[in-house]
Amino acid sequence: MWRTLFYIPERIGSVPLFGLGLLFWLWIAWSAFTLIWTLRRHGWTGEFWNAVVVHGLVAVLIAFLLPRLSVDIPGVYDGAGRPLRGLPVRGYGTMLLVAVLASVGLAIVRARKRGFSADWVANLALWCIIPGIIGARVFHVIEYWPVHYGPVWQTQGPAAGLAAVLNVTQGGLVVYGSLLGGLAGIAFYAWRQKVRLLLVFDLLAPCFLLGLAFGRIGCFLNGCCFGGVCELPWSVQFPAGSFAYLSQLEHGQLALYGIRFREDPRDPDRLPVIVEVLPHSAASRADVKPGEHIAEVNGRRLTGSGGQSPVAVLVEELVANSGNPVLIEGGRGCVCTATGAAPSFTQHPATSGNRPRASTEGVFLHIRTREGGDYVWESRNEIPARSLYVHPSQLYSAVNALILCLFLLAYEPFAKSEGELWAWLLTLYPLTRFILEIIRADEPGSYWGLTIAQVVSIILFALGLATWLYILWRRHLPAGEQTN
Structure with missing residues (x-):
C-alpha cells in the first residue's frame, strides 16, 4: 500500500505553481501552440473544437482545482516553522493515468490497422473516458451513499458532501460503472461518425482490459478492493487505518x-x-x-x-x-x-x-x-499495527485482466465475424469477476447473498450470450443483409 507517492510543492521559491501561477501560464503557452498547429492542419473542424474544449478544461483545473487539493506536506516546514503545502500525487490516481495512456496507446495501434487515425482515436477516447469516469463515480456514490457520502452531506453540509463526492484521487471508481458510462459515450460517438458499433467494440475490448490491469494495481496501492483473511504464502497485510x-x-x-x-x-x-x-x-x-x-x-x-x-x-x-x-x-x-x-x-x-x-x-x-x-x-500499546493477512485480490484482478487482454489479442486472427472479441469480453470477464468477488471482503452480499458486482456480472454474462446468438444469426443471413 502506497497511497501518496510524493508531493509537488505549491511554490518554487516565491513563485506560485498552481492557480494562476507558473504552471497555468506554461499550459496557456503550450495550448496556444497546439491549437494553432491543429487549426492549420484541420481547419475549423470538430477536431479543432474538441482540442479547444480539452485544453480549456485543463486550464480550469489548474487554476481552480489544484490549489484546493494542496495539503500540508508531513514533516516539511519553512524557516518560520510553518508547514509547507503541496499537491499529493496519489498512487491510485497515478495508476489511473497510466491505465488511460496504455489503453489509448493500444487503441491507436489497433485503429491504424483498421484505417482510423490517431485523432479519431483521441476523440473516441474522450467520449469513452469522461463518461466512463462519471459512470464509475456515480455507481460508487450510489452504492456507498448511506455509509460514506450521506453522513458527510448531513453533518458537514452540501459543500463538504459535494467535495467528498468529487474526490476521486482517494479511490472510489467502480469498474462496472465505468463500463456502462464508457459504452454510452462510445455508442454516441459511433452513431455520430456512422461507424459500425460492433467494429468499435472489437477495437476497444482488449484496451479496456489493459487499462483495467493497471487500474487494479492502483487499487492495491490505495488499499481498496481488498480480499478476505487468508494464510497463503503470498497473502499481504495493510497498515493501520487502511480499508x-x-x-x-x-x-x-x-x-x-x-x-x-x-x-x-x-x-x-x-x-x-x-x-x-x-x-x-x-x-x-x-x-x-x-x-x-x-x-x-x-x-x-x-x-x-x-x-x-x-x-x-x-x-x-x-x-x-x-x-x-x-x-x-x-x-x-x-x-x-x-x-x-x-x-x-x-x-x-x-x-x-x-x-x-x-x-x-x-x-x-x-x-x-x-x-x-x-x-x-x-x-498501553494494544493497537494492532497492521491488518490480518488477506488475499491480494487487487493483484488477482490485475493478472486476470491482463490474461484476458492477451487472450483477445491472440484470438483476433481467428475471429470470423465482427463482435466476437466483444462477445468474449462479455462472457469471460463477468465469469472471472463473479469468482473473484467470492474472495473479496470490501462489500457485503446485499442482493440475495450476492454483491452488486456479482449481480451485474450475471446480467453482462447473459448479454454476452445474447451477443453470441446475434453473431451466429448474422452468419446465416445473406451477404447483403449482414450490416449492423
Missing part, C-alpha cells in the same frame, strides 16, 4: 484496546456487541464483559451520528483516540500512519468532558453499555 484494517475492526476480526466487537444485526439500534475481551489485557482487568452492547464511548453516543452506523462511529472514536493522524474520508475514520507510541488522557475521562490528548503513557477509555456497564481502563 482492510478498519473493516476487520468493524467485523470483530481485530482487537482494539483489548476488546473485539462487531455490529449486532439483531439489535434494533444495530449497536456493536463485545464479542471477546482478550485475556491479560487492561480491558480484562477492568472486568469488561463480553455480550454487552456498547452505547457510548468517551462521552459520545453511538446512535444519531448523522447516518453513520454505530459500529463505524465506535471505530472512528477509538482510532482517533490512538493519537495517530486521522483523515476522515466520506464520514469514515481513516488513519494514515501508525505512530508507535500510545496516547493517554491528561485528565481522567470520568471526571472530565474534555477530549483526550496524546502522551506516551497510555490511553484511558470510558465505555458505557446498554446493559448498564460503566467501564474505565487505561490501555
Whole structure:
C-alpha cells in the first residue's frame, strides 16, 4: 500500500505553481501552440473544437482545482516553522493515468490497422473516458451513499458532501460503472461518425482490459478492493487505518484496546456487541464483559451520528483516540500512519468532558453499555499495527485482466465475424469477476447473498450470450443483409 507517492510543492521559491501561477501560464503557452498547429492542419473542424474544449478544461483545473487539493506536506516546514503545502500525487490516481495512456496507446495501434487515425482515436477516447469516469463515480456514490457520502452531506453540509463526492484521487471508481458510462459515450460517438458499433467494440475490448490491469494495481496501492483473511504464502497485510484494517475492526476480526466487537444485526439500534475481551489485557482487568452492547464511548453516543452506523462511529472514536493522524474520508475514520507510541488522557475521562490528548503513557477509555456497564481502563500499546493477512485480490484482478487482454489479442486472427472479441469480453470477464468477488471482503452480499458486482456480472454474462446468438444469426443471413 502506497497511497501518496510524493508531493509537488505549491511554490518554487516565491513563485506560485498552481492557480494562476507558473504552471497555468506554461499550459496557456503550450495550448496556444497546439491549437494553432491543429487549426492549420484541420481547419475549423470538430477536431479543432474538441482540442479547444480539452485544453480549456485543463486550464480550469489548474487554476481552480489544484490549489484546493494542496495539503500540508508531513514533516516539511519553512524557516518560520510553518508547514509547507503541496499537491499529493496519489498512487491510485497515478495508476489511473497510466491505465488511460496504455489503453489509448493500444487503441491507436489497433485503429491504424483498421484505417482510423490517431485523432479519431483521441476523440473516441474522450467520449469513452469522461463518461466512463462519471459512470464509475456515480455507481460508487450510489452504492456507498448511506455509509460514506450521506453522513458527510448531513453533518458537514452540501459543500463538504459535494467535495467528498468529487474526490476521486482517494479511490472510489467502480469498474462496472465505468463500463456502462464508457459504452454510452462510445455508442454516441459511433452513431455520430456512422461507424459500425460492433467494429468499435472489437477495437476497444482488449484496451479496456489493459487499462483495467493497471487500474487494479492502483487499487492495491490505495488499499481498496481488498480480499478476505487468508494464510497463503503470498497473502499481504495493510497498515493501520487502511480499508482492510478498519473493516476487520468493524467485523470483530481485530482487537482494539483489548476488546473485539462487531455490529449486532439483531439489535434494533444495530449497536456493536463485545464479542471477546482478550485475556491479560487492561480491558480484562477492568472486568469488561463480553455480550454487552456498547452505547457510548468517551462521552459520545453511538446512535444519531448523522447516518453513520454505530459500529463505524465506535471505530472512528477509538482510532482517533490512538493519537495517530486521522483523515476522515466520506464520514469514515481513516488513519494514515501508525505512530508507535500510545496516547493517554491528561485528565481522567470520568471526571472530565474534555477530549483526550496524546502522551506516551497510555490511553484511558470510558465505555458505557446498554446493559448498564460503566467501564474505565487505561490501555498501553494494544493497537494492532497492521491488518490480518488477506488475499491480494487487487493483484488477482490485475493478472486476470491482463490474461484476458492477451487472450483477445491472440484470438483476433481467428475471429470470423465482427463482435466476437466483444462477445468474449462479455462472457469471460463477468465469469472471472463473479469468482473473484467470492474472495473479496470490501462489500457485503446485499442482493440475495450476492454483491452488486456479482449481480451485474450475471446480467453482462447473459448479454454476452445474447451477443453470441446475434453473431451466429448474422452468419446465416445473406451477404447483403449482414450490416449492423
